[in-house]
Amino acid sequence: MKFPKLRVFLSKIEYNVRKLQELCGREKIEIVGVTKGCSAIPEVAKIMVKGGIKTLGDSRIKNIKRLRKNKIAAEYMLLRIPMLSELQEVIDYCDISLNSEIETILALEEIAKKNNKMHKIIIMFDLGDLREGFLLEDIDRIARDLYNLQRIKIIGVGTNLGCYGGVLYTTEKMEKLIEIGKQLESRLKQEIPVISGGSTASLGLIEKNEMPQEINQLRIGEAILLGRDTTGNRKIPYLVQDTFILQAEIIEKRRKGSVPQGTIGRDAFGNVPKFIDKGIRERSILAIGKQDCQIDNLKPLDEGVEILGASSDHLIIDTENSRKNYKLGEFIEFQMGYRAVLSLTTSKYVNIEIVN
Numbered sequence: 001m002k003f004p005k006l007r008v009f010l011s012k013i014e015y016n017v018r019k020l021q022e023l024c025g026r027e028k029i030e031i032v033g034v035t036k037g038c039s040a041i042p043e044v045a046k047i048m049v050k051g052g053i054k055t056l057g058d059s060r061i062k063n064i065k066r067l068r069k070n071k072i073a074a075e076y077m078l079l080r081i082p083m084l085s086e087l088q089e090v091i092d093y094c095d096i097s098l099n100s101e102i103e104t105i106l107a108l109e110e111i112a113k114k115n116n117k118m119h120k121i122i123i124m125f126d127l128g129d130l131r132e133g134f135l136l137e138d139i140d141r142i143a144r145d146l147y148n149l150q151r152i153k154i155i156g157v158g159t160n161l162g163c164y165g166g167v168l169y170t171t172e173k174m175e176k177l178i179e180i181g182k183q184l185e186s187r188l189k190q191e192i193p194v195i196s197g198g199s200t201a202s203l204g205l206i207e208k209n210e211m212p213q214e215i216n217q218l219r220i221g222e223a224i225l226l227g228r229d230t231t232g233n234r235k236i237p238y239l240v241q242d243t244f245i246l247q248a249e250i251i252e253k254r255r256k257g258s259v260p261q262g263t264i265g266r267d268a269f270g271n272v273p274k275f276i277d278k279g280i281r282e283r284s285i286l287a288i289g290k291q292d293c294q295i296d297n298l299k300p301l302d303e304g305v306e307i308l309g310a311s312s313d314h315l316i317i318d319t320e321n322s323r324k325n326y327k328l329g330e331f332i333e334f335q336m337g338y339r340a341v342l343s344l345t346t347s348k349y350v351n352i353e354i355v356n
């Protein structure tokens, strides 16, 4: 089985890693290389390490286990707040985790004690995006309840914006985080060396010279993998974007009308479809579908190809305006965004080809 095939261009990803290392290195900011966007393809993680990244971050322990199994030498950071039901694995497989629940941190301490291990945590604060994080008013409670940890080392404070609420990173948000770090240092009477100031969407602040110098860590996925910043709605101009290409095979090619015939009910996903009559058009069906890929995040490389829609296993395209004469059994190529890479690497029906 050759298709559908996701081609991964390692040297392009490496280019992004090196560019970002240069940019962040100048500001003395450590990059945590985030692998979850490609379901932790080991070759991709390896390229990050080769490019100088020392810590790899992923939201899923399964992914971290996979990378460890592949003997990729790095520190591993769990990005998603741990489930109470996975704390043993957190201690076993992760060096660092991001946390936002006292109860979870205390339970981690117990397990670390039992296993005679040390575990590092970064305490997350919600600065307005309404995803994970303590609120400012929790600082008293944190200082009181986490004062005497033996096996858990609080190494930093962090925040995550741009993900749920779409809140942008600004100098003010960064300064708030720095202030929180200082408060916690004095309340806990210990040094808190890491200020983890966000993700790909934080890069804009560095570019504009608006990143406070106390910020010394960013957790970066999308910029490395795709050279894009979805929250900022931009291609990052000094990075490359054509790092992943999908090839899907044509299983039917035919001229057909552009409006369905019959009484219209619901489509395969329960939606009422709408159509514009463009007359008889040349169409192809490709062997890939919504089960494998977030289709709306694909973009055909051939400008004469238009995506019409998809069901679970079929992607329907219009090739009327293409200069090429595609044949049955040939493939059509697509560029993609983060959601498409995420879904394609999650699907067990898609073959991954690593291109050096």
Ligand SMILES: *Cc1c(COP(=O)(O)O)cnc(C)c1O
Residues within 6 Å of the ligand: 034, 036, 037, 059, 079, 080, 098, 160, 198, 199, 200, 201, 219, 220, 221, 222, 223
């Ligand atoms: C996914 C994730 C990141 C990386 O985000 P990108 O936008 O891909 O750079 C950073 N931090 C946390 C907590 C995450 O879950």
